[in-house]
Amino acid sequence: MNPLTAFFTRNAWRVFHRNLLAWQKYAWSSVAINIVEPFAYFLALGFGLGAYFSLTGYGSLVQFMAPGFLGLTALNTATFDAAWGAYERRVFNGVYESMVTAPVDPLEIAAGEYLWQAFRSMLYGCLFLAVIAGFGLVHSWWALLCPLVLALSGIVFAIPALLVSFVVKTQEHLFYYFSFVVTPMVMIGGVFFPLDKFPKWALLIAWLTPLYHAVKVFRALVLGTVSGQTGLEVLWILIAIAVLVFVPVRSIRAKLAN
Amino acid sequence: MCAQNTVVYARSLTKRYALVEAVRGIDFSIHAGECYGFLGVNGAGKTSTMKMIYCRVARTSGELLVLDMDPTRDASRIKQRLGVVAQENALDPELNVEENLLLYASFFGIIGDAARDRAGELLDLLAISGKSKALVRELSGGMKRRLVIARALVNRPDILVLDEPTTGLDPQARLLVWDTLTRLIDSGLTLLLTTHYMEEAARLCGRVAVIDEGRILAEAPPAQLVAQYAAEDVLELVDADGRLPSDAQLDGLVARRERHGDTVYLYNADNRALLHRMAALGFDPPRHVARRASLEDVFLNMTGRELVE
Numbered sequence: 001m002n003p004l005t006a007f008f009t010r011n012a013w014r015v016f017h018r019n020l021l022a023w024q025k026y027a028w029s030s031v032a033i034n035i036v037e038p039f040a041y042f043l044a045l046g047f048g049l050g051a052y053f054s055l056t057g058y059g060s061l062v063q064f065m066a067p068g069f070l071g072l073t074a075l076n077t078a079t080f081d082a083a084w085g086a087y088e089r090r091v092f093n094g095v096y097e098s099m100v101t102a103p104v105d106p107l108e109i110a111a112g113e114y115l116w117q118a119f120r121s122m123l124y125g126c127l128f129l130a131v132i133a134g135f136g137l138v139h140s141w142w143a144l145l146c147p148l149v150l151a152l153s154g155i156v157f158a159i160p161a162l163l164v165s166f167v168v169k170t171q172e173h174l175f176y177y178f179s180f181v182v183t184p185m186v187m188i189g190g191v192f193f194p195l196d197k198f199p200k201w202a203l204l205i206a207w208l209t210p211l212y213h214a215v216k217v218f219r220a221l222v223l224g225t226v227s228g229q230t231g232l233e234v235l236w237i238l239i240a241i242a243v244l245v246f247v248p249v250r251s252i253r254a255k256l257a258n
Numbered sequence: 259m260c261a262q263n264t265v266v267y268a269r270s271l272t273k274r275y276a277l278v279e280a281v282r283g284i285d286f287s288i289h290a291g292e293c294y295g296f297l298g299v300n301g302a303g304k305t306s307t308m309k310m311i312y313c314r315v316a317r318t319s320g321e322l323l324v325l326d327m328d329p330t331r332d333a334s335r336i337k338q339r340l341g342v343v344a345q346e347n348a349l350d351p352e353l354n355v356e357e358n359l360l361l362y363a364s365f366f367g368i369i370g371d372a373a374r375d376r377a378g379e380l381l382d383l384l385a386i387s388g389k390s391k392a393l394v395r396e397l398s399g400g401m402k403r404r405l406v407i408a409r410a411l412v413n414r415p416d417i418l419v420l421d422e423p424t425t426g427l428d429p430q431a432r433l434l435v436w437d438t439l440t441r442l443i444d445s446g447l448t449l450l451l452t453t454h455y456m457e458e459a460a461r462l463c464g465r466v467a468v469i470d471e472g473r474i475l476a477e478a479p480p481a482q483l484v485a486q487y488a489a490e491d492v493l494e495l496v497d498a499d500g501r502l503p504s505d506a507q508l509d510g511l512v513a514r515r516e517r518h519g520d521t522v523y524l525y526n527a528d529n530r531a532l533l534h535r536m537a538a539l540g541f542d543p544p545r546h547v548a549r550r551a552s553l554e555d556v557f558l559n560m561t562g563r564e565l566v567e
Binding site: 010099 | 312313314315316329330333334335337338340342344346347348349350351352353357361362364365366367409413
């Protein structure tokens with residue numbers, strides 16, 4: 001079994017189902033946390049700060065940020081649960097430990113987690129999409145493809161987060177990942193402001209992060225400016241998934257395999 | 259090489275971790291339908307042996323066959339036919355009792371009505387059916403352990419592996435688990451368990467292996483171990499001032515004498531005869547306990563250590 005074929009196993013979906021069952025018990029608070037917080041930032045920055053200026057060539061700040069926040073929502077929901085949540089499932093709750101006494105391959109567990117983060121990212125992203133549509137910030141039927149891209153984004157963000165959850169010594173060390181990787185990625189991801197004025201090297205770093213590409217796709221879908229370039233951005237994400245998914249294999253097997 | 263009814267077979271089995279050699283070359287065969295126990299203190303190598311059998315860690319060297327399959331090659335097929343009660347309960351605290359069973363059943367391909375029927379059956383068997391919608395954290399320690407046993411039985415395993423099934427339970431909960439396991443043994447299921455309670459080993463196991471520092475020191479039915487390595491009776495007494503008569507003075511009634519600090523253990527055939535002889539010598543043993551010998555004494559004799567500190 002390899003980490004890609006693991007996505008197509010029944011056990012991956014059973015792991016997904018386990019997370020769904022657990023999530024159902026606290027769904028409302030989870031929705032609130034994952035929607036209210038980004039929404040508050042969105043309102044404050046978009047309408048508060050945005051009232052003072054507009055972005056040359058991009059219109060209002062709120063219009064610029066709306067699709068960016070779709071990427072941000074995908075990143076936050078997938079990262080937090082694949083890092084913090086998965087750490088709890090593995091270390092404190094023995095969830096994976098009992099799975100591997102049954103005939104479940106560790107890679108099937110990982111695939112189930114990725115699928116789960118795809119679902120979370122899609123769910124919370126769509127709720128946010130509905131909100132910005134309500135504010136009249138969605139301008140194209142292309143936006144109907146957002147759920148699909150949210151799911152792919154959820155997977156690509158979940159992979160490194162799950163890896164980190166498997167290698168840290170204590171749960172608190174996850175904050176290194178949040179602070180040193182996730183937050184900088186958000187700052188250079190094109191969520192809050194355009195990156196045209198960035199120096200070349202900074203743009204290159206941005207280009208290497210999945211958020212940069214996800215945000216570009218969301219912006220194109222929401223504004224209806226879809227082009228061949230948009231397809232290439234999606235391709236970048238797909239390739240990133242296919243490559244990154246092999247990286248955590250050794251760490252996952254080391255902790256859970258025979 | 260496996261006899262017809264051998265379900266687990268180990269020869270020169272070892273397990274080395276980075277810093278410790280947990281299992282140092284052990285041999286054993288477990289037969290279908292028996293209850294086989296590993297008796298030893300913490301760190302003796304019991305759990306490592308179990309984990310090699312239920313395919314959680316790979317062996318370092320030696321031979322190991324579980325249901326005629328090699329755990330390094332056929333882990334998945336072996337797991338399909340094992341029931342495992344690991345030392346940590348590892349119940350899913352975010353799921354309720356029934357969901358725990360149904361999820362685990364699904365990993366064996368048991369789904370839908372078949373899974374629900376099986377879950378109901380097991381909850382009845384383990385007397386926790388009233389709790390099927392309860393969250394795991396609402397269960398008592400004994401109920402949790404019974405739920406883990408129920409979960410391990412969900413796939414109708416050929417061997418039930420239990421790593422310290424009653425450690426940490428109160429006496430009443432322990433009795434309930436023993437009752438359950440006794441019924442499973444009576445039904446013909448093969449059980450493999452570890453314990454540091456000699457009473458548990460004596461009560462449940464057809465054969466016991468005494469394991470210490472990664473080696474098996476002896477293996478036999480519990481009663482035979484007691485007869486061979488202890489004696490019928492033990493007279494335990496405190497002899498702080500060394501006034502205890504010698505073996506010769508006691509007419510050779512003492513089969514074996516062990517001293518740990520001030521406590522002396524006199525293994526003998528009949529405590530009453532021994533006490534009678536002591537009285538005749540004018541020695542009144544201070545603070546003594548006259549009792550039957552047990553596996554505890556076997557263990558003490560073999561390792562110089564007590565099982566439960």
